Amino acid sequence: MVARLALIGLVAGVFSTVFGVGGGIVVVPLLISFVGLPTHAAAATSLGAILVTATAGALLYAFRGDVRVGYALLIGIPAVAGALVGTQLQQRLSGRALTLAFSAFVAVIGVRLIL
Amino acid sequence: MSGWAIPAAICLGLVAGVLSGVFGVGGGIIFVPTLLLLGLGQVEAAATSLLAVVPTAATGALRQRAYGNLRHRAALVIGAVSVVGAELGVQIATRLDEDVIRRAFGVLLVVVAARLALSARREPRRYPDVS
Numbered sequence: 686m687v688a689r690l691a692l693i694g695l696v697a698g699v700f701s702t703v704f705g706v707g708g709g710i711v712v713v714p715l716l717i718s719f720v721g722l723p724t725h726a727a728a729a730t731s732l733g734a735i736l737v738t739a740t741a742g743a744l745l746y747a748f749r750g751d752v753r754v755g756y757a758l759l760i761g762i763p764a765v766a767g768a769l770v771g772t773q774l775q776q777r778l779s780g781r782a783l784t785l786a787f788s789a790f791v792a793v794i795g796v797r798l799i800l
Numbered sequence: 801m802s803g804w805a806i807p808a809a810i811c812l813g814l815v816a817g818v819l820s821g822v823f824g825v826g827g828g829i830i831f832v833p834t835l836l837l838l839g840l841g842q843v844e845a846a847a848t849s850l851l852a853v854v855p856t857a858a859t860g861a862l863r864q865r866a867y868g869n870l871r872h873r874a875a876l877v878i879g880a881v882s883v884v885g886a887e888l889g890v891q892i893a894t895r896l897d898e899d900v901i902r903r904a905f906g907v908l909l910v911v912v913a914a915r916l917a918l919s920a921r922r923e924p925r926r927y928p929d930v931s
Contacts, residue, residue, distance in 0.1 A: 701886060726869045733871075746851075756840060786823075
């Protein structure tokens with residue numbers, strides 16, 4: 686199991702730098718199909734993983750002086766409010782509805798990358 | 801920066817947060833274009849987006865922990881290994897044609913989306929799966 690999780694982490698890390706989208710879009714479907722987590726647990730666990738990765742990434746960039754803290758607060762503070770709403774909303778969705786919504790979300794991003 | 805840019809950035813931040821909470825993504829997919837709109841360069845936008853992802857993901861993860869959905873150990877393993885994967889990604893990205901890999905990834909995501917939609921047919925309509 687740890688090997689599978691490590692593989693997901695590796696794939697997510699590679700994809701996030703190569704394609705410029707976060708790891709979450711890769712981690713959630715892999716946790717569902719490769720580890721067998723229910724969709725809600727996959728989304729929750731993806732957020733935990735992103736927290737670790739983003740903290741490391743932000744620190745590395747901050748040492749190089751690339752982070753603009755004011756701008757991060759400008760979008761990050763409303764995003765915290767949004768995340769509270771989003772997680773609350775997610776709990777009202779069935780696993781089936783959430784999986785379908787997520788697949789639509791992934792499809793939109795996929796088409797955007799192709800075009 | 802024109803007058804509407806800041807209110808627009810706040811609204812887009814809110815949207816990114818909702819997407820993050822519902823789908824378990826970081827929100828960078830909205831943050832990065834928003835920061836570019838605000839006039840930041842590509843590297844600054846990526847760096848600043850990562851900092852904005854930290855409180856967003858932390859909020860979602862803490863709420864999910866209260867709901868009993870967070871698998872701590874799995875999250876730690878994936879997160880830690882992906883830091884290594886990111887370094888590998890930098891090596892790959894500098895060797896390949898950006899447009900080709902972007903489109904290839906787009907195709908892959910569409911396939912993943914179709915598979916997920918098919919797998920959803922097997923799931924119950926109601927909510928028992930996170931109990």
